[in-house]
Amino acid sequence: MPHVIDGNECISCGSCAEVCPTEAISEGESYYIIDAELCIDCGSCTTVCPTDCITQE
Numbered sequence: 001m002p003h004v005i006d007g008n009e010c011i012s013c014g015s016c017a018e019v020c021p022t023e024a025i026s027e028g029e030s031y032y033i034i035d036a037e038l039c040i041d042c043g044s045c046t047t048v049c050p051t052d053c054i055t056q057e
């Protein structure tokens with residue numbers, strides 16, 4: 001299952017997008033979002049998120 005970002009916790013720091021190997025993460029309207037079609041579940045984004053708001057569904 002793809003990783004998802006909790007919009008209530010995301011502070012839009014952009015760290016996750018920088019480390020994503022497939023460029024699945026982009027800046028959304030009010031927080032960052034993960035394109036489920038591109039996510040390969042590598043887990044890299046979860047290790048850099050300062051608010052631990054990225055989880056695997």
Ligand code: SF4
Pocket residue numbers: 003019020021022023024025034038039040041042043044045046
């Ligand atoms: S788990 Fe990996 S591929 Fe999926 S969004 Fe995070 S960094 Fe990108």
Ligand code: SF4
Pocket residue numbers: 005009010011012013014015016017032048049050051052053054
């Ligand atoms: S690393 Fe976490 S807080 Fe920063 S943009 Fe990504 S999901 Fe949001």
